[in-house]
Amino acid sequence: MGNEAIVMKDLCKDFKVLNRHEGLKGSIRDLFSRDYKTVNAVKNVDLTVNKGEMIGYLGPNGAGKSTTIKMMTGVLEPTSGEITVNGVVPYINRKKNCENIGVVFGQRSQLWWSLPLIESFKLLRDIYMVSEKDYQDMLELYRSLVDIEPVLHKPVRQMSLGQRTLSDILAAFLHNPDIVFLDEPTIGLDVSMKAKIRSLIAGLNEQKKTTVILTTHDMGDVDALCKRIVIIDKGQKIYDNNIEHLKSYFGSYRTLRLKLDDDTWEETLIDESRTDIMEVINRADRQKKIRDIELIEISTEEVIKKIYEGEAS
Numbered sequence: 001m002g003n004e005a006i007v008m009k010d011l012c013k014d015f016k017v018l019n020r021h022e023g024l025k026g027s028i029r030d031l032f033s034r035d036y037k038t039v040n041a042v043k044n045v046d047l048t049v050n051k052g053e054m055i056g057y058l059g060p061n062g063a064g065k066s067t068t069i070k071m072m073t074g075v076l077e078p079t080s081g082e083i084t085v086n087g088v089v090p091y092i093n094r095k096k097n098c099e100n101i102g103v104v105f106g107q108r109s110q111l112w113w114s115l116p117l118i119e120s121f122k123l124l125r126d127i128y129m130v131s132e133k134d135y136q137d138m139l140e141l142y143r144s145l146v147d148i149e150p151v152l153h154k155p156v157r158q159m160s161l162g163q164r165t166l167s168d169i170l171a172a173f174l175h176n177p178d179i180v181f182l183d184e185p186t187i188g189l190d191v192s193m194k195a196k197i198r199s200l201i202a203g204l205n206e207q208k209k210t211t212v213i214l215t216t217h218d219m220g221d222v223d224a225l226c227k228r229i230v231i232i233d234k235g236q237k238i239y240d241n242n243i244e245h246l247k248s249y250f251g252s253y254r255t256l257r258l259k260l261d262d263d264t265w266e267e268t269l270i271d272e273s274r275t276d277i278m279e280v281i282n283r284a285d286r287q288k289k290i291r292d293i294e295l296i297e298i299s300t301e302e303v304i305k306k307i308y309e310g311e312a313s
């Protein structure tokens, strides 16, 4: 096996879903109906992720991100194509695959609800047969990256969403897996908790050389964590490169920020190759009093929005 953590070739996943009809009559008809349609959730995706890489796997709602992750974790069997994770075909060799991976789904916890976190850790240590030394070393690393004391002796059910997410991430890395999948890990968290979680993920990726696949709708996560991003849309891969490359594609775009009389900032995205910025400023100045002007590089948020809107293809 080479340097590859994940290899997907021409990977597809279709779902057959019932065409539902409205009303009581419709529901009864549905009971006996064979009226199915096919949803191509993942379409001919080729992707190679190298060991130790951290990639942002992005795309609009319903793009097929979670479906891809479920195939990588062995929960779903692909309709066609090839997939290997650490040289293992996940859906065939689920047990072996599970030993090599960690998974966090932002919306739900994988931990034992009534157990204090430390007890969950001990269970995981035994399940994955982690040596006492490796276990203690990992706890030591955790302590160096984040303050774990407030959560360690708390049952998961008594935790805040932020504490639970933190605990889930710690649990996912505990057996030192080669690859960790994080599906929207910062969803619903406040700004300071997001920062804490991001630095924890970055620290673990760096210290343990863990491969990380991250899906998120939060461009702050992408800025903080991902050098490389892969974007899928309607099941198909539409972008795979580093974020700088993407921004240079939109090199002529700037965000013009104007501070108005009431101390609020007004933002406009401008394509310099088509619009004269001075003209925009002059026009605005005639309508309202401008107190300050800022011109900034296009943000990741705006770049991704443009891609989703189809302007890069």
Ligand SMILES: Nc1ncnc2c1ncn2[C@@H]1O[C@H](COP(=O)(O)OP(=O)(O)OP(=O)(O)O)[C@@H](O)[C@H]1O
Pocket (backbone or CB within 6 Å): 015, 016, 017, 039, 040, 041, 059, 060, 061, 062, 063, 064, 065, 066, 067, 068
């Ligand atoms: N079990 C299923 N049965 C039928 N259709 C499904 C199933 N799971 C997902 N789909 C469909 O597949 C498509 C991709 O869904 P998926 O959950 O992978 O999207 P996503 O990129 O994770 O979106 P989000 O950002 O909203 O989480 C959607 O059209 C969804 O409705």
Ligand SMILES: [Mg+2]
Pocket (backbone or CB within 6 Å): 065, 066, 067
């Ligand atoms: Mg999803």
